[in-house]
Amino acid sequence: MLQGLRNIGQAREEAHHVSDGAVQQSVGDMLRARREEYGLDLRDVSKALHIRHPYLMAIEEGRLDDLPG
DSSP, X not given: OHHHHHHHTTSOOOOOOOTTSOOXXXXXXXXXXXXXXXXXXXXXXXXXXXXXXXXXXXXXXXXXXXXXX
């Protein structure tokens, strides 16, 4: 599993800006897509990164106000 986590940052880049009016993908959406692409469960990622599961969920769901300061 850790090898999959190491490769997430090295994977292909996502389009960040679309000028034709399409919806821009959020950081949380990109992270979720990459995690799912590698077949990783959010709880396993939480354990491997030592980041609380609710915080990772909040990031993926775009609820950044729920994160600690």
